Amino acid sequence: MKVIHCDVVVVGGGGAGTYxxxxxxxxxxxxxxxxxxxxxxxxxxxxxxxxxxxxxxxxGTEQNASSSLEFFAKYYSHFLVDQSYLAAAGRWIENVFYxxxxxxxxxxxxxxxxxxxxxxxxxxxxxxxxxxxxxILLMDIRRKQLQARGIxxxxxxxxxxxxxxxxxxxxxxxxxxxxxxxxxxxxxxAVVMATGHADRLVRRSxxxxxxxxxxxxxxxxxGAEMTNLEMQFWHISDFANPPTWQRLHIYPNPLxxxxxxxxxxxxxxxxxxxxxRDAPAALAPYSLQVKRLTQQVLAGKARFSGNYYTSYSHVDxxxxxxxxxxxxAFEKLGLDxxxxxxxxxxxxHYRQGGIESDPHSMxxxxxxxxxxxxVGAHVTGSLAVAIYDGGLAAESIAGSxxxxxxxxxxxxxxxxxxxxxxxxxxxxxGADSGDGRQCPSPMYIKTCIWDVMDEAYGIIKHGxxxxxxxxxxxxxxxxxxPRMKPPSASRRFNTAWIDALDVHNLIDVCEATLQSALxxxxxxxxxxxxxxxxxxxxxxxxxxxxxxDGSDYRFRxxxxxxxxxxxxxxxxxxxxxxx
Numbered sequence: 001m002k003v004i005h006c007d008v009v010v011v012g013g014g015g016a017g018t019y020x021x022x023x024x025x026x027x028x029x030x031x032x033x034x035x036x037x038x039x040x041x042x043x044x045x046x047x048x049x050x051x052x053x054x055x056x057x058x059x060g061t062e063q064n065a066s067s068s069l070e071f072f073a074k075y076y077s078h079f080l081v082d083q084s085y086l087a088a089a090g091r092w093i094e095n096v097f098y099x100x101x102x103x104x105x106x107x108x109x110x111x112x113x114x115x116x117x118x119x120x121x122x123x124x125x126x127x128x129x130x131x132x133x134x135x136i137l138l139m140d141i142r143r144k145q146l147q148a149r150g151i152x153x154x155x156x157x158x159x160x161x162x163x164x165x166x167x168x169x170x171x172x173x174x175x176x177x178x179x180x181x182x183x184x185x186x187x188x189x190a191v192v193m194a195t196g197h198a199d200r201l202v203r204r205s206x207x208x209x210x211x212x213x214x215x216x217x218x219x220x221x222x223g224a225e226m227t228n229l230e231m232q233f234w235h236i237s238d239f240a241n242p243p244t245w246q247r248l249h250i251y252p253n254p255l256x257x258x259x260x261x262x263x264x265x266x267x268x269x270x271x272x273x274x275x276x277r278d279a280p281a282a283l284a285p286y287s288l289q290v291k292r293l294t295q296q297v298l299a300g301k302a303r304f305s306g307n308y309y310t311s312y313s314h315v316d317x318x319x320x321x322x323x324x325x326x327x328x329a330f331e332k333l334g335l336d337x338x339x340x341x342x343x344x345x346x347x348x349h350y351r352q353g354g355i356e357s358d359p360h361s362m363x364x365x366x367x368x369x370x371x372x373x374x375v376g377a378h379v380t381g382s383l384a385v386a387i388y389d390g391g392l393a394a395e396s397i398a399g400s401x402x403x404x405x406x407x408x409x410x411x412x413x414x415x416x417x418x419x420x421x422x423x424x425x426x427x428x429x430g431a432d433s434g435d436g437r438q439c440p441s442p443m444y445i446k447t448c449i450w451d452v453m454d455e456a457y458g459i460i461k462h463g464x465x466x467x468x469x470x471x472x473x474x475x476x477x478x479x480x481x482p483r484m485k486p487p488s489a490s491r492r493f494n495t496a497w498i499d500a501l502d503v504h505n506l507i508d509v510c511e512a513t514l515q516s517a518l519x520x521x522x523x524x525x526x527x528x529x530x531x532x533x534x535x536x537x538x539x540x541x542x543x544x545x546x547x548x549d550g551s552d553y554r555f556r557x558x559x560x561x562x563x564x565x566x567x568x569x570x571x572x573x574x575x576x577x578x579x
Contacts, residue, residue, distance in 0.1 A: 001174075001419055002184040006032045006152070008397055009173060009186045011159050011215065012194030013039030015048070015135070015383050016373025018142040019390035020192045025149050027398040032152040032186070034175055036195075036210045039146065039153050040139035043208065044198045044350065044374065047247065048135030048383035051101075051126060067122035067281050073565045074579045075282035076380045077352065078525040079541050080228055083563025085359035085378060089388045096391075097384050104141050109323065111257065117323060121254035121276070123283040130325040131256050132249070135383055158498055159214065161418045162191060162222040162369070166410040170222060170368035174418045178498055181491025183422060185415045187407045190368055190397045193219055194390065197350040197374025201457065201510055203450045205348040206235060206247040212446075212502040213509035215375040219355045220512055225365040225547045227377035228353030229509075230517035233286050234459060234526055236293045237264060239329065240306040240345040248329050250310045250344065253284045256323040260315045264289070265341060266301035266308050279578070286349065287525040291575055293346070294459060294528060304459060309341040346459060352380040352525070353516070356545055362393035365547075370397060377543070425500040428485025439485035442499035448476055449506050456514060461529045466514045473511050481507070515553050516546045523574040535577050538570045 010021045013035030024031040037043060072086045073079060108126040111117040118124045128134045146153060156179050163172040163185070172187040195215030198207035205211075220226060237252050239245045252262050252275050261275035273292045279285035293302060302308035312320055317338040320327060330337040355364055355371045359378035362370045370393040373386035429439045456469025484503065486496035522536040523529050543558040 001415060002182070003415075004032070004184060004186045006030050006186065006188050007401065008032075008190045008192060008394075009034060009188040010192040010194055011173070011218075012043070012192075012196060012373070012375070013037065013041075013153070013155070014043045014045035014194065014196055014373065014386070015139070015142070016196075016386040016390040017192070017194030018139070018146060019387045020194060020372050020394050021151050021390075022142070022145055022149065023391045023394035024397065025151055027394060029398060029401070032154065033146065034154045034157050034159055034173075034186075036156070036158050036214065037208070038155050040143035042210060044196050044206075044211075045383060045386070046135045046139050047132070047206075048138070049127070049132045049249075049251065049253070051134060051382075051384050070281050070565055071123045071283050072379065072382075073563060075279065075285060075287065078231070078287065078579065079537070079563075079565075079567050080231065080352065080524075080543070080560065081379060081563075082359045082561055083565065084561065088360070089379070089385050092388050092391070093384045097387065101138070106137055106141060109256065117257050119254035119256050119283075120259035121283070122281050123254070125254075125256070125283065127256050127323065131251060131323055132325045138383065158501060159218060160422055160501060161414070162218050163187075163407065163411050163414050164222060164366075166408050168223065168367065170366055171407045171411060173218075174415055174422075176422060176501075178495075179493055181494065181497075183419055187411075189401050190370060192362075192370045192372055192390075192393050192397070193355060193364075193375055194372040194393075195375045197352075197354060197380075199351055199509065200348075201232075201450070201506070201513065202348050202454045203447065204243075204246055204346070206238075206249075206350070207348075212506045214502070214505045215371075216354060216512070217505035217508045219364065219366070219369065219371075220508060220548055222369065223366050223547065224369060225356040225545050226353065226512060226516065227356040227543045227545050228516070228520075229351070229513045229546065230520050230544065231352035231380075231525060231527055232457070233349040233352060233380065234290050235286065235347040235349045236289045237262060237310045237344045238347045239333075240343040241333075245329070246347055248326070250312070250326060250342065251324075252286075252289055252310075255312075255315060255319060257319040258316060260319075262310050262312050263314060264292070264308065264310045264344070266296045268301055270301070272296050272301075272308075282579070288579060290459060290526045291528075295575060297460075304346045306343050306345045308344055310344045311341040312337055313339050313341070350374055350380065353377045353544075356543070360392070361396035362389055363396060422501070425484075426486065426491070426494065426497045427489055428500070429483045437483075439483045440480050441487055442484055442496055442503050445476060445480050445484055445503050446499055446506060448480070449473065449503070449510055452476070453510055457510075457517065459526070459528065461517065461527070463518060463529065463531050466518050470511065470514050473507055473514070477507055512546060512548070512553070516544055519546065519555055520544050525579075528574060533574045534571055535567075535569075535574055536571045537567045541567065
């Protein structure tokens, strides 16, 4: 197997990973970047809708700055966050990120008077060129920067395992180039995990096919701690039809150029959610939307799979045409964005939890492993914040990197074993299991896992259903994974081989997620348990930390530092909490 040496290997080609690689290079190190898809062309970063205008930038006020902190701490993180990290990220975004974007030519959309067009909400945001498309232009810039610096990029390569030295430090990884069907290993002094947070844990998800929680699975198997894996976000205002449109989002957020947002209607035509009325300080009020829809479902006025509607019909038509890319989607369905309602349904979005790390350095609980962006558990959302993380990780590594690689005979043995494991997944089990049953394909098992999670880990949760889900996952692991066989044994661009690797990652992540969810005995944000229907800040305003201990799990809790913004109550009924 080919072995590559570098100072730092970055896993993930989105906003966090690309910036980490760029900063490492500029700090005098030799990074390389590995992406499961195409760098800057896949994953969540290209779908970023906008960038938040923090502090007093671009005409903002002190109140705008205060609202931004409130938004991230309350509506996006539900007080499961270190607020000093949020404040530091806000200062960096204002003083570093925005000046860099302008210098690189990321031109924000202008209004008729030539000023930067923004939302008129307490939390302000700008877009380039239209709402929902900002990430495309930004990631094009990042890709060109990587190419200009000559930073090696290994695209369409899936990382299969993290390597650890005899003393337990992460010292590299193994990966497979699935275009050519060849494995390679990387020895490095540090690894940055920047694989994003849009896990496809159910059939319907905003995550692309690449996003099966690989970063979490790799770190979990390497001994790293995870935090708040149960805290999952959902879209409720995506197009219900056609079903392949799984991330076409009808923004509930404040719209650029106005103080309006979309409205949501139940089956009886009653408006049950409008952002400007129900959550004016929430830039993206996903969790409160989930609460309001859940109440409609419990009342029999909607289903999570549809029978409720969303509309922009009350918004100025010129604003919609100028700043909203969704108009073309309406047109494809024969609808008019300025007049018609469209049926909506729920889609699993990104995860708030992830790999536990120090939010001021991005170090994990395992030496040699850093995180950046949404795969970490320190914040939810925002492309600019994910990019900030990439810089933090790079600077932390540059200030502490040892002078030697930590690989040894122990590491070499791991490479040999991983090569055998990956090759066995390509070939699969025999023609049948010996009892006449045909061997299941990787995609079949993957969809079985999704179906288990749909029932055990939907928006409405209960301890009994989650325990049943764990039992069913254990059955799939014992019964079907050993018999799994890809329909093709081809080496080149064999997506079924990738699915086989994904299955092992997915089942590990789903199991850990349900274990973590069972541990949190309360409801918070989009996490609603009918057996614990209250927000409990006395016990659960804390990190819910889980790690694998052999075949079992260990748990611990850690309180978040006190911040400037507090929940203001000890315990309260879930649906009465306005965040």
